[in-house]
Amino acid sequence: MSLTNATPLEVAKAAQVGSRRLAVLSTDERNAALTAIHKALAEGKDEVLAANKQDLEDANKAAAGGTLSQSLVKRLDLGKTGKYEDMLQGILDVRDLEDPINKTTARTLLDDNLILSRVTCPIGVLLIIFEARPEVIANISALAIKSGNAAILKGGRESSHSFAAIATIISRALSTTAVPSDCLQLVQTRDAIADLLKLDTYIDLCIPRGGNELVRYVKTTASIPVLGHADGICSTYLCADYPAGKAVRILVDAKASYPAGCNALEQLLVDEAALTTSLPTVAKALLAYGVSLRCDAASLSALKGALDPASAAILQEATEEDYRTEFLDLVLAIKTVKSLDEAIAHINAHSSHHTDAILTLDPQAAKTFLAAIDSSSVYWNTSTRMADGQRYGFGTEVGISTNKIHSRGPVGLEGLTIYKWTIVGDAQVSADYGAGGKKWKHEVLLDEGVARDEDEREVLRKFRAAKKA
Amino acid sequence: MSLTNATPLEVAKAAQVGSRRLAVLSTDERNAALTAIHKALAEGKDEVLAANKQDLEDANKAAAGGTLSQSLVKRLDLGKTGKYEDMLQGILDVRDLEDPINKTTARTLLDDNLILSRVTCPIGVLLIIFEARPEVIANISALAIKSGNAAILKGGRESSHSFAAIATIISRALSTTAVPSDCLQLVQTRDAIADLLKLDTYIDLCIPRGGNELVRYVKTTASIPVLGHADGICSTYLCADYPAGKAVRILVDAKASYPAGCNALEQLLVDEAALTTSLPTVAKALLAYGVSLRCDAASLSALKGALDPASAAILQEATEEDYRTEFLDLVLAIKTVKSLDEAIAHINAHSSHHTDAILTLDPQAAKTFLAAIDSSSVYWNTSTRMADGQRYGFGTEVGISTNKIHSRGPVGLEGLTIYKWTIVGDAQVSADYGAGGKKWKHEVLLDEGVARDEDEREVLRKFRAAKKA
Missing domain, CATH: 3.40.605.10 (Aldehyde Dehydrogenase; Chain A, domain 1)
Structure with a gap:
């Protein structure tokens, strides 16, 4: 150096x-x-x-x-x-x-x-x-x-x-x-x-x-391509069917384990059916960790009815700006949504496309959420804090990318590479092929050693078991 | 639409x-x-x-x-x-x-x-x-x-x-x-x-x-990422050991089959030992296709000695600018080099990183060239005109990229995609892991069905042959 x-x-x-x-x-x-x-x-x-x-x-x-x-x-x-x-x-x-x-x-x-x-x-x-x-x-x-x-x-x-x-x-x-x-x-x-x-x-x-x-x-x-992320505005959507105890574990980790991290939770979307069931339990736990809660009208009213007067007194009203802010602090914006579609639309419009999660027991809702959210990492039933190269098994990372091209999410060694195409031939030329000429073979060679169906996987498993024994 | x-x-x-x-x-x-x-x-x-x-x-x-x-x-x-x-x-x-x-x-x-x-x-x-x-x-x-x-x-x-x-x-x-x-x-x-x-x-x-x-x-x-290429300055390095007949086939295809293409040859690097052996044959063939040859001093002198007077008379002297020009026409710049290293250094400094080729019978020289050339496509013994999505088996292409990130070379459907990371969990949280906590398993699942060695490939081949029979 x-x-x-x-x-x-x-x-x-x-x-x-x-x-x-x-x-x-x-x-x-x-x-x-x-x-x-x-x-x-x-x-x-x-x-x-x-x-x-x-x-x-x-x-x-x-x-x-x-x-x-x-x-x-x-x-x-x-x-x-x-x-x-x-x-x-x-x-x-x-x-x-x-x-x-x-x-x-x-x-x-x-x-x-x-x-x-x-x-x-x-x-x-x-x-x-x-x-x-x-x-x-x-x-x-x-x-x-x-x-x-x-x-x-x-x-x-x-x-x-x-x-x-x-x-x-x-x-x-x-x-x-x-x-x-x-x-x-x-x-x-x-x-x-x-x-x-x-x-x-x-x-x-x-x-x-x-x-x-x-x-x-x-x-x-820069006129050079830039890989990285500016904001980490991460959201979690809490569905009404998700057990309050698990929601507390996940949301406390996401918000309070390291609020300065780019993968920390900044917004909680709550299904309106969860306002009076799991939300109060979640809110109590977050308040106990010193988190300031900035609530929309519906969640504010629900929590004021459910919490003790001292807790209710420190709840704050959210502004529209709060849903576009990376607090990097013990602050959480809460918003009530009427449907999965509303949650998806809100996240796609407000998130910084870093990491977003859904908490639900409904596989169909989870599948839709995972497909529809346009972010580099999208989770089902875990904490946004999982977004990290070491946790993903990359050994280490140079950063987290919210780009839509090249590397997305935590960037490890693989994200620092590109590829080149090589052709090895023996004087074949392009004019030999096409209309009236030779036909391209286009035979994929690399998957020769890849099992093509469950039968072939079974053959490999048996061979490995026999070898081990 | x-x-x-x-x-x-x-x-x-x-x-x-x-x-x-x-x-x-x-x-x-x-x-x-x-x-x-x-x-x-x-x-x-x-x-x-x-x-x-x-x-x-x-x-x-x-x-x-x-x-x-x-x-x-x-x-x-x-x-x-x-x-x-x-x-x-x-x-x-x-x-x-x-x-x-x-x-x-x-x-x-x-x-x-x-x-x-x-x-x-x-x-x-x-x-x-x-x-x-x-x-x-x-x-x-x-x-x-x-x-x-x-x-x-x-x-x-x-x-x-x-x-x-x-x-x-x-x-x-x-x-x-x-x-x-x-x-x-x-x-x-x-x-x-x-x-x-x-x-x-x-x-x-x-x-x-x-x-x-x-x-x-x-x-x-643009403030948006741009995928594509401005120039297609493609080179081929002709080594002294390569048969003149095959060189003619390849170089005529590369230069004359579609001179307006971005994958057409613009520069020929010639090993000095080939100046009096294969180069005259190659030059004659290119001249017969109407290609104007712009030569450096050494190649000009060698060709003047080897070609008939009428052909020798239409040879041109190359300027330094010719080695940085995409002619898109029946024009070829020729440069003499003393070694593989000189050829690699010239190409890395002058090429537009689109497609470059080496013509040689020496596998070691080819291997070095394929590794050292910093271009999106690098070939051994074939024509630069091979650089094309349809020829690569992509069905079609949106263009050819000389970018160093995301998609490089011909860009087909795969080049129009990115990925997202999903995690499906059951309320595990990040704070559970690390110093004093649980250990990550980081077990790669996707290669379960991939043969891990030649023995396993053989098992798959035999199974397929038996099934076919």
Whole structure:
């Protein structure tokens, strides 16, 4: 990794050149680089923590002056028990995932000795803009190298000493490996972001990791494709048939387990038949967790009738704006709906297409909801907080995408790849085929080894059982 | 399909509402709509051809006045033998392809009774901007309905009468089906494109089909993601070991079979060891097809020594600009390279990342080339003209993408889909898992029926053979 003060154009050009060399390295060469980075960062812990202490001192001064929040100061601290070790372990976890590139995902016999393949490959050069958390740099470096992508990193200035120390160590480690140093560059130049976002000739994808102000700025400024999400306005629709006890478990988790998360619940839609049955139980539980409830007229009236006077007194009236707001706090907007269709229409019009859920015992209603909701993750009878790369089994994620193209939902290694089409032939040419000429065979080869029906699955199961015995 | 003079905002909003209804229709309902469109267009042939005649008369006048090219006039003509029938057959071909949506492409057991699925779904609303060819409207309408996407269509004004006639007929046909009419809208408003390209709240993807001026305008103007390619600068690298006869077949097909195609060859890289062996044979064949050869110094000198004086006299000197030009004509730039690495570096720096090929008998060189070239299609021993959705077995294509994200290469039905993640649970919540809590199972379910090794493939083959016998 180079720590660079070069111009954005020089940075981007160098990254593109490096990316082409990185793209053809073997799995072992890329994994060896991750091993080397892990070792170097383990040995350099004191060096990094000394730099981190300097960031913390600056941040504490800023916090005392009121220009920085205490929660941000906390996120800066790499010395917290286990945090540095988690960062180190994360590098090995990524190393040990399956290689996402050079996988053949489709294969068609076009004609004899003429084979079309779809092969996964790196996207090229990523631009990753992130806010203060210093451990992110190690995590992203690991994901980039593993997926064969060069990465230009630009971090928040609050972590600049920590970033510089980590980058210097990673740079030293990479110089002993096959990965070109320019494949990872930490940009230190001030105000480089606007220029970098225009370099679509050299940079293939931008992933902003930070608050929605940053994401909005990136989306409106970039000529490069941007992967990510600005808001996380997640909804859950509570049907009248769903047991109150389970609803409480799910909704408390969704709203109160980490209200600052993008997958936290911001809106509860309640079937009008549930207003006097499960809603009061749910509301009591949420109030006990300190959640402020902003209710529409129907739910407000129902809850005022059902709750004790002290609880009823702290209920608030919802405004239309509340149904378009990501609170990122212990606040929940509640809205009454008359039907499944109304719930679906409201969510499609108000959600940020991140994650939405239905709680019901009716499989038909659930099926309709799962099909009709236009969001990257849609759940039946569980918490919106499940939307997370680690929970999905991706090992780790670079972020969550609400885009409608490429990667949607939590984005792991697979989301950092694209594919190329290859054809291997023996001098067949296009003019041989078509009207009056040869016929294409178009025989799908890749599913040769896939069971085509239940009989074939049974054959495989029996063979495996016999082998095991 | 509505033929609309509404404002861009009204058009886009209506399309989004329609898209949500279309997204949940069954395969049968979408296929039935294609059958209805096919029937109506077959019955309305005279009506369409009468309108097309009007476009042709206007175009012929413009051509006589020199404001329109003769080749464009030809492309307008729907009355040419077989063209209308091909358009009709295309609708049925798309109808009979496998349904690209509602397919589960990944499935993971997160925990008991907690299943994560990745399910394909439509992207939403497509904006498709295309130039004169009137049959494209039927083709694109079929692809959009089949893939469950609403489409806003804006066609070139030269075909306006034909487009209006086709749109009126499609509109009539759709009114008898489950597909909402607003799912297909042909925009007639002048100057609507710039406004439509900014409506990223309602439109999910833009596909420009036309010359590179149109594509460049769309790419620089749109706040919507754009799928497509501006240039098709395709190269082939001729190695010294490759037989001249096969090289001639491939290179004549690549350059001369359809020079106006985006997959036509524009640059030939020649290994210096081939300058006096196969290159003269190749050059003679290309000259016989009327191809102008623009040569670098080394190839020029080699060919001047090898060709007859008349042929040698018409060779041209290449400029640096020739290696960055899409000729779309019977012109070929030739460049000598000293090594595979030089060929790869030149192509990665000069190609438009569309399609590039290597001609060699050396598997190691081919493997390196296939891995190192950063283009959407990369071939070994065949013609760049193979890059085409129909040839790839996609049935049809909406275009060819040189994007590095989402769809790359020829884009068929699959390229018009995205996926959503669903989780079906029973009140498990995120806080149950992690440090000190339950462990994720992360058991991959979808590959249960996939042969895991050669033994298992053999078991499947034997079972199939026995069943067949």
